[in-house]
Amino acid sequence: xxxxxxxxxxxxxxxxxxxxxxxxxxxxxxxxxxxxxxxxxxxxxxxxxxxxxxxxxxxxxxxxxxxxxxxxxxxxxxxxxxxxxxxxxxxxxxxxxxxxxxxxxxxxxxxxxxxxxxxxxxxxxxxxxxxxxxxxxxxxxxxxxxxxxxxxxxxxxxxxxxxxxxxxxxxxxxxxxxxxxxxxxxxxxxxxxxxxxxxxxxxxxxxxxxxxxxxxxxxxxxxxxxxxxxxxxxxxxxxxxxxxxxxxxxxxxxx
Numbered sequence: 001x002x003x004x005x006x007x008x009x010x011x012x013x014x015x016x017x018x019x020x021x022x023x024x025x026x027x028x029x030x031x032x033x034x035x036x037x038x039x040x041x042x043x044x045x046x047x048x049x050x051x052x053x054x055x056x057x058x059x060x061x062x063x064x065x066x067x068x069x070x071x072x073x074x075x076x077x078x079x080x081x082x083x084x085x086x087x088x089x090x091x092x093x094x095x096x097x098x099x100x101x102x103x104x105x106x107x108x109x110x111x112x113x114x115x116x117x118x119x120x121x122x123x124x125x126x127x128x129x130x131x132x133x134x135x136x137x138x139x140x141x142x143x144x145x146x147x148x149x150x151x152x153x154x155x156x157x158x159x160x161x162x163x164x165x166x167x168x169x170x171x172x173x174x175x176x177x178x179x180x181x182x183x184x185x186x187x188x189x190x191x192x193x194x195x196x197x198x199x200x201x202x203x204x205x206x207x208x209x210x211x212x213x214x215x216x217x218x219x220x221x222x223x224x225x226x227x228x229x230x231x232x233x234x235x236x237x238x239x240x241x242x243x244x245x246x247x248x249x250x251x252x253x254x255x
Contacts, residue, residue, distance in 0.1 A: 025065050027092050031085050034066075034093075035073045046122040046165065052083045065092040116145035119162050130168045137172075141179040147198050151178045154206075156199045156232075178205065181212045188216070188223035200235035209252055215243050 066077025074081055075096065084091050120138075123131035138148035149158040152169040161167050169175055178201070185201070186192035204210050219226060222242050229235045236254050244251040 025092055025094055027090050029090050031081075031091065033072050034068065034081060034091065035071065036078065046119060046126065049122070049126065052086070055080075055083055055087065055089070065094045067096050068093050070095065070097040116149060116159070116162050120145050123165055123167075128165065133169065133172065134167060137169075137175065137179070141183070143179065143193070146195060147193055150195070150198050150202060151175050151182070154202055156195075156202070178202070181216070184212075184216050185219070188219040189226045191228050194228070196229060196232045197235050199232035200239060203232065203236060204239065204254055207252070207254055210243075210254070215239065218242050218245060 064077075064080065066080050067075040069075055072095075077093075081091060083089075120131050120135050124135050134145075134148060134152060137143070137152060138145055141148070143151070145162075149162055149167070150156050152172070152175040153161070153167075154170070154174070158167075182192055182198065182201070185197075189197070191197055201212075204215075205212070219242065222245060225242055226238065229238060240252070240254040243254075
């Protein structure tokens with residue numbers, strides 16, 4: 001983002017908030033002047049661990065300074081700041097006046113995104129039991145991290161808890177049963193591990209009176225009716241039709 005060329009270009013100082021130097025790489029050991037901006041995302045333990053290892057092995061902090069606004073609130077570089085404090089290293093920073101939370105969100109949105117597998121493996125390296133269970137669960141049933149998370153949480157809204165280290169499967173036995181059910185669906189539908197199909201199956205599992213065994217039995221002679229759909233609602237509608245085929249009396253509704 002900013003090319004500092006060499007460390008010799010860095011200015012050392014004990015700047016206060018009255019300093020008017022802007023867009024110049026500065027260096028200080030006064031950690032107390034920096035603040036966390038309200039609304040910025042929390043420090044991620046996994047990212048901190050990897051970054052700390054990188055900094056310890058190759059200290060190029062001067063080439064990647066943190067960004068602060070005129071109030072010395074950290075706009076970009078919270079993890080670098082925390083690690084510098086922990087390792088008692090100097091802070092390299094650039095003061096950019098008039099930056100706000102909106103600019104932070106833009107910076108975060110443009111940063112490289114990790115895949116779910118990256119977060120899971122990283123948290124497993126931190127010996128977090130729930131993530132170790134999830135990785136083993138996915139391995140046992142040959143599931144992608146994304147599908148394994150949907151099944152084990154019973155919800156497709158899992159990305160944040162996977163990333164922030166708060167993953168915890170509420171019912172592991174139920175997750176194991178659901179993974180087994182998917183294998184049975186796969187016998188009759190090659191797209192059984194598609195995200196939207198799995199989302200549909202997870203939602204059906206919450207319908208009172210629904211039976212996976214009954215739906216799988218119906219698929220034995222109606223498998224050709226089950227085709228790829230672009231969203232989970234379309235899958236639910238299609239599965240409802242298959243489930244209720246030739247049913248006498250009241251039919252089970254999935255919506």
